[in-house]
Amino acid sequence: MIHLLRSLPSPAIISPRPRRHRHHTTTPSLPSHSRSLLLHRLLRATPPLASLVDRQPNAGGPAMGLFTVTKKATTPFEGQKPGTSGLRKKVTVFQQPHYLQNFVQSTFNALPAEEVKGATIVVSGDGRYFSKDAVQIITKMAAANGARRVWVGLNSLMSTPAVSAVIRERVGADGSKATGAFILTASHNPGGPTEDFGIKYNMGNGGPAPESVTDKIFSNTTTISEYLITEDLPDVDISVVGVTSFSGPEGPFDVDVFDSSVDYIKLMKTIFDFEAIKKLLSSPKFTFCYDALHGVAGAYAKHIFVEELGADESSLLNCVPKEDFGGGHPDPNLTYAKELVERMGLGKSSSNVEPPEFGAAADGDADRNMILGKRFFVTPSDSVAIIAANAVQSIPYFASGLKGVARSMPTSAALDVVAKNLNLKFFEVPTGWKFFGNLMDAGMCSICGEESFGTGSDHIREKDGIWAVLAWLSILAFKNKDNLEGDNKLVSVEDIVRQHWATYGRHYYTRYDYENVDAGAAKELMANLVSMQSSLSDVNKLIKDIRSDVSEVVAADEFEYKDPVDGSVSKHQGIRYLFGDGSRLVFRLSGTGSVGATIRVYIEQYEKDSSKTGRDSQDALAPLVDVALKLSKMQEYTGRSAPTVIT
Ligand SMILES: O=P(O)(O)OC[C@H]1O[C@H](O)[C@H](O)[C@@H](O)[C@@H]1O
Ligand SMILES: [Mg+2]
Structure with a gap:
């Protein structure tokens, strides 16, 4: 351990003495309860202001805590390769001494110097267990690496889309802009x-670091x-x-804690x-429900849906962010968003209460x-297809038209049909939001989405759960502008979807997930599916027998x-079997799981005939499901007779 700075410039200050002051750009818009909380904390948590002023080395200037920089020796950890969306491991792995620190330093070392030295870096996330410790560690490392300041979400909370928005839009009191963000999720x-x-790590455009950077990070970790x-x-x-200021060997360093819902709502x-x-949300005819699954969306939901848009507070389910998401699995699908699914009348137990007109859920971040x-x-x-088809009429941001639309490969071709009909540029990209980012930065894509419950637009460089809800509410508001009062029946979500199918045809679609499968078995299953592709006539013989x-x-x-x-090329992005009638079977290994392997099977069938678009989806897809499972020898390889999740 080597102290780089041992002598303190002012003998009057012998211990770090931070000064906290109000941030002028965000504080005025704080709700009054936060303002009084701020005052309370200021009085409780900091020494009396008079004593700070007394300690100021120069009258009138801010009092600053001084810190020194320590170089810590460490050794590499195996397996710090960031996946589709960063490095994900068990908390206990991250809690090992130096584990997080190694990854953070490897990231700083992978960035151009000007994006670290003197830079403004966002550090926040979905508030999950270990986030608060991680924020403190990263803050100390940012200071030591010469950053000018860190921006931290109140209580370490900032949704992934809000981080992207903050990087792109937020301007500090002195005109500062963030160059990147550590997202803890x-x-x-x-x-x-x-x-x-x-x-x-997200970059200055608000999107995830490209592979060139994540490869460098990984190589640094080794x-x-x-x-x-x-x-x-x-x-x-x-x-x-508030802002807390310190002084280090390379000059001042600030920690700016703020409520990012202000920036996001703006x-x-x-x-x-x-x-x-x-108007829609406050109409007695329209009922609404939003389930944050105890994720970070809860930190925005009340401000947006209740305070700004007039929804009833009882519309919010699980909107208090929790470090363990209340013990649940914060994934908005039909299996894990159980409470919402019940409330919307889709659960197994039928209740006498009439379900709301509209319901939505979010994941952890x-x-x-x-x-x-x-x-x-x-x-x-x-x-995503319906949002794209209705965006120009219903959403002011898109009023002058769409630059293009895009979907990930395993996502159904519903969007393709809309693009064709509306004569829009269309792109099919591999799974992973970063692929959309490039198109958006180049002004080629306005709206995009994925089967994995991600939808978004070029307003930021991440998918955006609350944006999607607001997009749907906008479409409903537009279609119902004359129905909110009087006797007219509301156009429902179901009406909108059925109308869409009648116009564009329907892509029956389902996904089977086999979670936590033995990684070796999963690889073998995939390898077998690839090797079978060399003879389609053999494949077709097998299928005929099934x-x-x-x-x-x-x-x-x-x-x-x-x-x-x-011009970069991404290979091995999923195994496809394409059928003569436009049906598809796609097989992929998940890039986001943390234990074993997750096999995903995507099953899709197109139906153009509007008299046949109203069937039960699992019924319509039963033959293809049968083929998918037998062709892949799912049970033989994995030992599983049923998937973990069906959506
Ligand atoms: O690799 P999977 O587990 O299928 O997850 C795929 C998804 O992972 C993350 O959510 C990415 O942000 C998405 O862009 C991607 O679609
Ligand atoms: Mg997420």
Whole structure:
């Protein structure tokens, strides 16, 4: 351990003495309860202001705590390769001495110097267990690495879309802008002392670091021998809005704690017609329900839906963020969002209470969404297609038209049909939001979505769960503008979806997930599916023996993508079997699980005939499901007779 700075410039200050002051750009818009909390905390947590002033080295200047920088020796950990969305491991792995520190230093070392030295870096996340410790550690490392300031969400909370918005839009009191962010989340994975933690780095455009950067981070983790940290910087109270200033060897360092819902709502107001949505939400005819699954969306839901848009407070379910998500699995799907599913009349037990007209749920970090109507599930693939088809009329941000639309490969082709009909540029990219980012930065794509409950637009560079809800509410508000008063019947979510199918045809769609399968077995299953692709006639013989009522496979491959913006090529992005009638079977290994392997099977069938678009989805898809499971020898390889989750 080597102290880089041993002597203190002012003998008057012998211990770090931070000064906390109000942040002028965010405080005025704080709700009054936060303001009084701030005052209370200021009085409780800091020494009397007079004593701080007394200690100021120069009268009139801010009092600052001084810190020194320590170089800590370390050795590499195996397996710090960031996956699709950062590094995700069990909390206990992250809690090992130096584990988080190694990854953070490897990230700093992978960035250009000007994005660290003197830079403004956001540090926050979904508030899962270990986040508060991680914020303090990263703050101390940012200070030691010469950052000018860190921006921290109140109580360490900032949704992934809000981080993206903050990077792109927030301007500090002195004109500062963030250059990047450490997002502390494992998204939809459970949280708690024995569950998952995660960290990823987003760049100045607000999107996840590209592979060129994550590869460098990984390579740094394999050779790291030391990291920089300030051991004498005190923990900053992140439960209070305000700026705390310190002084280090390279100059001042600030920790700015703020409520990012202010910034996020500001951005949403530039996109949507809040007045129109408010009319809908405050109409007694319209009922609404939002389930944050105890994730970070809860920190925004009350401000947006209740305070801004007039929804009843009873519309909010599980909207208090919790470190362990209340013991649940914060993934908005039909299996894990149980309470919402029951309330919307889609559960097994039938209740006498009439379900709300509209329901939605979010995942832990609030970038995913699930949209439900009364007793009705909207598949994410349909959701993005319907938003795209209605955006220009219903959402002011898109009034002048869409630059293009995009979906991930396993997402159904519902969006393709809309793009064709509306003559829009269309892109099919591999799974992973970062692929959309390039298209958006190049001005080629306005709206995009994935089957994995992600939908979004070029307002930021992450998918955005609350944005998707506001998009649906905008469509409902537009379609019902004349129905909110009087006797007219409301156009429901189900009406909108059925109308869409009648116009564009329906893509019956389902996904089977086999979670926590033996990784070796999963690899073998996939390898077998690839090797079978060499002879389609053999594949078709096998299929005929399984079911005679499905069409023939006409092409089979592993999806490969050449990015039209930077020319980079991504190979092995999922195994496809394409049928003559437009049906598809896709097999992929999840890139976001943390234990074993998760096999995903995506099953899709197109029905153009509007008299046949109203069937039960699992019935319509039964023959293809049969083929998928037998062709892949799912049970033989995995020992599983049923999937963990069906959506
Ligand atoms: O790899 P999977 O587990 O299927 O997850 C895939 C999803 O992971 C994250 O949520 C990414 O942000 C999404 O863009 C991606 O679709
Ligand atoms: Mg997420």
